[in-house]
Amino acid sequence: MTAKNRKITIPIGIGYGLTDLMGGGAFTIIGAWMLFFYTTYAGLTPVQAASIVGIARIVDAVVSLAIGSISDNFFKNSLGKRFGRRRFFLLIGSPLMLVYALLWLTGMSYWYYLTCYLAFEIIAAMVLIPWETLPSEMTTDFNSRTKLSTCRMFISSTGVFLATFVPSILIRYFGENNAYAYTLNGTIFAVLFAICLFISYKVTWERDLTAKMKEELLQAEVPQSFAQRCSSIVYIAQEYWSTLKVKAFRQHLLIYICSFTGKDVFNTIFIFFAVFCLDLPSANAADILSLSLIGIPTTIAGGFLMIKFGPRNLFKISYITMIACLFGFFAVYLYDPASKLAILYALGFFYQIGRQLLEFTPWNVFPFIPDVDEIISQKRREGLFAAVMTFARKTTVAIATIIVGFVMQEGGFVKGQLVQSPEAIHTIANTLLIGTAGLIGIALYFAWHFKLNKQTHAVLIQEIDRLKAGGSKADVSIEARAITEELTGYKYEELWSQPNEVEYPQGVEADQLVLANAILKNVGGAYNIDYYTYCATRLRITLSDNTAANCEVLKNLDGVKDAVIVGEQLQVALEKKVNRAYNALQSVIGIKNKKK
Numbered sequence: 001m002t003a004k005n006r007k008i009t010i011p012i013g014i015g016y017g018l019t020d021l022m023g024g025g026a027f028t029i030i031g032a033w034m035l036f037f038y039t040t041y042a043g044l045t046p047v048q049a050a051s052i053v054g055i056a057r058i059v060d061a062v063v064s065l066a067i068g069s070i071s072d073n074f075f076k077n078s079l080g081k082r083f084g085r086r087r088f089f090l091l092i093g094s095p096l097m098l099v100y101a102l103l104w105l106t107g108m109s110y111w112y113y114l115t116c117y118l119a120f121e122i123i124a125a126m127v128l129i130p131w132e133t134l135p136s137e138m139t140t141d142f143n144s145r146t147k148l149s150t151c152r153m154f155i156s157s158t159g160v161f162l163a164t165f166v167p168s169i170l171i172r173y174f175g176e177n178n179a180y181a182y183t184l185n186g187t188i189f190a191v192l193f194a195i196c197l198f199i200s201y202k203v204t205w206e207r208d209l210t211a212k213m214k215e216e217l218l219q220a221e222v223p224q225s226f227a228q229r230c231s232s233i234v235y236i237a238q239e240y241w242s243t244l245k246v247k248a249f250r251q252h253l254l255i256y257i258c259s260f261t262g263k264d265v266f267n268t269i270f271i272f273f274a275v276f277c278l279d280l281p282s283a284n285a286a287d288i289l290s291l292s293l294i295g296i297p298t299t300i301a302g303g304f305l306m307i308k309f310g311p312r313n314l315f316k317i318s319y320i321t322m323i324a325c326l327f328g329f330f331a332v333y334l335y336d337p338a339s340k341l342a343i344l345y346a347l348g349f350f351y352q353i354g355r356q357l358l359e360f361t362p363w364n365v366f367p368f369i370p371d372v373d374e375i376i377s378q379k380r381r382e383g384l385f386a387a388v389m390t391f392a393r394k395t396t397v398a399i400a401t402i403i404v405g406f407v408m409q410e411g412g413f414v415k416g417q418l419v420q421s422p423e424a425i426h427t428i429a430n431t432l433l434i435g436t437a438g439l440i441g442i443a444l445y446f447a448w449h450f451k452l453n454k455q456t457h458a459v460l461i462q463e464i465d466r467l468k469a470g471g472s473k474a475d476v477s478i479e480a481r482a483i484t485e486e487l488t489g490y491k492y493e494e495l496w497s498q499p500n501e502v503e504y505p506q507g508v509e510a511d512q513l514v515l516a517n518a519i520l521k522n523v524g525g526a527y528n529i530d531y532y533t534y535c536a537t538r539l540r541i542t543l544s545d546n547t548a549a550n551c552e553v554l555k556n557l558d559g560v561k562d563a564v565i566v567g568e569q570l571q572v573a574l575e576k577k578v579n580r581a582y583n584a585l586q587s588v589i590g591i592k593n594k595k596k
Contacts, residue, residue: 050405068387
């Protein structure tokens, strides 16, 4: 499904956003309950429990880098051609979501919990990184992208609410000390996540192949030497590093990882804080977290505020609100007021407003970052930027989680005990305040200087469109020069340095270029072809080495009816499309096969 003549409607936005029921819901449950579950019911120490999350996320962070590059280049793969370079991962991720249920079984070993959690993190990254690029794929319009992102965060906030509300109900029903509540909760959400991913796959689409992509499809597959493969790895590493040269992305990344890691520290420590520092039942702690329900209307308001006031002001509102509430929680711990529970509910209410804006704003900003990059690289690298964001976030949150576990254990926390020492209680309270407020304060500092918004983005897009249309760089307006330099961090003269348009032979279509490239790949490349022609229905190809022809693969290519060696000739049956396939093959060999 491509982007031609498609409009972004609310139902489309909801269908796209359903994947974040998993993204928001699963990791809210993990952040709020996993360490508590591991240390209370699975018999693990705080360091063991934190190390599972930390190790899995560090490994997953490295894997995430590869996923971004794979997704960006998946259009060259037969599966990508059929199911989409981004959407394919939603399709296979749907049944794999059932792994989530395995995280919440009791009586297992440390290695079981580590393996299951690592598997889920990798599956989630495999789904979320390509999915996060879809707003950039589906439309270039600021308001339409904001509609998609708003619908996404509406679903995410619903997922966060369900992730705190459903466990609260199950804990009350099965009892405070019954681990089955966690197991049943995991099973329910695993099935729900699988359904949501499949719906997202069905309702989304991707942009048509760009000129750069078509050019890559023209390149015949040639076996690479070891040195060439090493060079390719170096090139990919340089591509990842180049994302950090984009000024707007550097700022966005720092805001994102500091604020989200601070939020994760809060989620990790709050249940401990409520149970051991404030002497509340865990069900009450879940009730306070379930005030995330306010995130649903906050998301709707955030969509309008994003367009009217821009991301910088939303960041300020979010972070200042959260920091004020964190000091309020700490004050309740210090002074233990008579109306403690009512105050906690009030603080939780406003904290959840700030938290929802924290989660809402960066992912509304992200679809516009590849546009800033395009005027530098003249490429569409959404997957690359999503992978770098995921890598940075998972690395930092892994380190933060390990530190939290280490600090708790060194502070005297003892696994499985319902009463902890005063030292352990003070450690938990200080971690909540210093760890969370400190990181959010850093994010606030960088957000104060963030300049990407609806107005600057519109100027950027106009300048890209002008250059694509053949406009001269010498004719740039003063405003466009200043904004592009501010957003990219480059001098204007350094931007758009390479020609973007590629001339293709008349009558050659993108799908035929894909087919020609696939044929070359499965006959040993252009250099293995001695002669080729066509008749009414078949390509007739004479090869230097017939053993290089993979007829079984050729038969299964889209548009191919049969492929067989007849005498010394390979015949590929294409019926009425044979003429166009021949033209495409001729254009490829004419460009790439210097020997012929």
